[in-house]
Amino acid sequence: MQFSNRLIHSLRSINRKPHEYGFFMQFKASISSLKVAWRKDPKLDQAIENDKKWKQCARVVKEVLNEPGQVIPLHYLEKRRERLGLQVKIKTFLDWNPGLFDLYLDRVRPKSEPVSFVRPSERLRQFLEEESRIFVNNESLLVSKLCKLLMMSKDKVVSADKLVQVKREFGFPNDLLVNLVPKYPEYFNLIGEPGEGKSFLQLVKWNPEFAKSVIELRAEEESRLTGIRTRPAFNWKLPPGFFIRKEVREWIRDWMELPYVSPYDDVLHLDQSSREMEKRNVGVFHELLSLSLYKRVPIPILGKFSDEYRFSNAFSNVFTRHSGIFYTSLKCGIKTAMLREAYKDGELIDRDPLLEIKDRFLELLAEGHKQKDELLRLQREMVQKDMEMMAVSNNDLDYHKCEEEEDAVI
Numbered sequence: 001m002q003f004s005n006r007l008i009h010s011l012r013s014i015n016r017k018p019h020e021y022g023f024f025m026q027f028k029a030s031i032s033s034l035k036v037a038w039r040k041d042p043k044l045d046q047a048i049e050n051d052k053k054w055k056q057c058a059r060v061v062k063e064v065l066n067e068p069g070q071v072i073p074l075h076y077l078e079k080r081r082e083r084l085g086l087q088v089k090i091k092t093f094l095d096w097n098p099g100l101f102d103l104y105l106d107r108v109r110p111k112s113e114p115v116s117f118v119r120p121s122e123r124l125r126q127f128l129e130e131e132s133r134i135f136v137n138n139e140s141l142l143v144s145k146l147c148k149l150l151m152m153s154k155d156k157v158v159s160a161d162k163l164v165q166v167k168r169e170f171g172f173p174n175d176l177l178v179n180l181v182p183k184y185p186e187y188f189n190l191i192g193e194p195g196e197g198k199s200f201l202q203l204v205k206w207n208p209e210f211a212k213s214v215i216e217l218r219a220e221e222e223s224r225l226t227g228i229r230t231r232p233a234f235n236w237k238l239p240p241g242f243f244i245r246k247e248v249r250e251w252i253r254d255w256m257e258l259p260y261v262s263p264y265d266d267v268l269h270l271d272q273s274s275r276e277m278e279k280r281n282v283g284v285f286h287e288l289l290s291l292s293l294y295k296r297v298p299i300p301i302l303g304k305f306s307d308e309y310r311f312s313n314a315f316s317n318v319f320t321r322h323s324g325i326f327y328t329s330l331k332c333g334i335k336t337a338m339l340r341e342a343y344k345d346g347e348l349i350d351r352d353p354l355l356e357i358k359d360r361f362l363e364l365l366a367e368g369h370k371q372k373d374e375l376l377r378l379q380r381e382m383v384q385k386d387m388e389m390m391a392v393s394n395n396d397l398d399y400h401k402c403e404e405e406e407d408a409v410i
Contacts, residue, residue, distance in 0.1 A: 036320050039242050041327050043346035044338050048296070048331040050346075054362055057097055059084050064101065064118055065128075073108055074116040090118075099123050099368025127364050134356050135173045141353060142180060145170055145291050147187055147210045150203035152263045152284055153308040160190060160199040162304050169301060171293045171354035177201075211264040213283060214290040232260040234286065235341040236324035244323075252324075255279070263287045272312065282322055284309055286339065289326075293352050295342030299328070299335040 063084060064072055078090045086093055094101055102121045105114040120128070135142070149163070149170075150156050160177055167176055181188045181201065192199035212220075215232045222230040236256065238244070244252070254275075261267065261280040270277045288302065289295050299316050306315065319326040319337045327338040342349060 036244055036248055036323055038320050038328060039239070039323070041239050041329070044327050044340075044343060045329050045331045047294075047338075047343060047346045047348075048329055048336060051294075052332070054358070054365060056085060057100065057365060058361065060086070060093065061100060061120075061124065064120065071106075071117050071119045074103065074118055077118055094118070096372075097365060097368055098372050099364060123364060123367065127360055130360050131357050134354065134360075138353050139180070142172060143184055143187065144210050146172070146176075146180075146201075147203065147207060148264075148287070148291060150188075150201065151206065151211060152287065153305075154268070154310050155308075156203040156206075157191075157200050158305070158308050160192070160194045160201045162308075163201060164194065165304065166297075166301055169292050169294075169297050171352060171357075211262075213263055213287045215260065215283070215286065216262060232262075234260075234282065234322075234325050236322075237340060238324050239327075239340075242323065252322075267310075272310070278318070281311065281315070281318055282325065285318060285337065286325065289337060289339040289342070293354060295348065296329070296336050296338040299337050302337060 060077075063077070063080065064070060074090060081090055088096075094103070099121055101118045101124070103116050103118060106117045107114055146163075150158055163172070164176065166172075167174070173180065177190060177194050181190055186205050187203065187207070189202040189204050190199065191202055213232075215234065219230045219232040233256065236252070255278070258275060258279050261270075261276060261283055263280065263284040263286075265280070267277065267280050270280065285302070289297060299319070303311070303315070305311070306313075316328075316335065316337075319328045325340060327340055329336045329338055348355075
């Protein structure tokens with residue numbers, strides 16, 4: 001069991017009096033009655049803020065790539081500006097991010113006037129090839145992630161359309177159902193046609209190697225290094241300045257002492273309102289966030305899988321109730337569940353290998369910004385030279401004018 005020192009001290013310092021037991025048993029009987037105040041964590045909020053700019057660029061790239069022939073008239077793209085979340089005109093956005101797209105003239109219809117079209121630049125196409133290479137190199141990781149998502153579900157079946165909707169959160173490629181799934185018939189069976197809302201991905205084979213959570217693997221590693229058996233347990237660490245009520249501390253202490261329930265275990269026998277089921281639900285959320293690219297997922301997206309993972313209607317309260325494990329960010333107007341242990345000072349500690357794609361995209365943006373800065377520098381130098389030449393020319397004119405006036409006087 002891994003508590004912060006402050007929490008351990010506060011929990012151990014509590015001595016229950018006889019008359020408190022009745023209240024405490026009643027308190028344990030209703031998990032939903034636990035109320036923990038939400039407190040802002042600026043560093044974790046900043047982690048989301050830091051990704052806003054490049055994700056906005058990625059949305060525009062996706063919009064163009066989804067067009068037939070991967071080209072779109074500039075004025076068509078301008079009409080989608082609000083939906084894309086852009087605060088500036090598309091032309092301004094393109095000027096701010098050179099290197100992503102090329103502009104060229106073409107006709108929308110054969111006899112219409114030529115208009116500006118947008119298409120991926122050569123550098124963007126090179127990035128897309130690099131992205132495909134990264135997906136290929138990490139195919140085994142993608143397969144294990146997909147298997148784990150199915151293995152945690154109650155019937156080992158998940159809506160294929162829902163998986164497509166969350167592919168960005170877990171790092172799955174766009175051709176997940178078209179190319180990746182058919183390559184592994186020993187693991188996956190696609191039922192129905194994707195896109196119609198009635199398609200499902202079914203697990204064919206249970207792989208015991210995939211049936212170990214991040215917490216269980218961590219306990220095994222600690223046992224191997226220390227030679228002492230380590231019990232699987234959640235890391236619990238309260239942020240600075242965060243305090244919880246006495247009765248909540250007591251509940252947390254007792255709850256943490258319960259045996260760990262693996263998200264891959266069969267829990268059909270557990271009561272939905274029991275503390276054991278709460279342990280299992282926290283384990284599922286912990287595993288889902290651990291499998292995600294950024295160790296965070298918007299809560300509405302998690303809610304899409306309530307049926308598959310047996311989440312209650314009030315499942316989102318888990319993240320504030322266990323605020324030493326999770327953090328709920330309200331950044332960008334969306335509630336996002338974050339895994340506290342995955343971050344240090346707002347930066348990811350253990351980065352997913354698929355984040356290499358993000359790194360390459362940031363390099364592409366940086367190259368464009370460098371090109372823009374260089375162009376601006378050259379323009380400033382040219383303006384400076386023109387001003388210097390004009391100054392010299394004006395001085396020559398003044399000199400010759402003075403000579404002419406002196407000659408006239410003589």
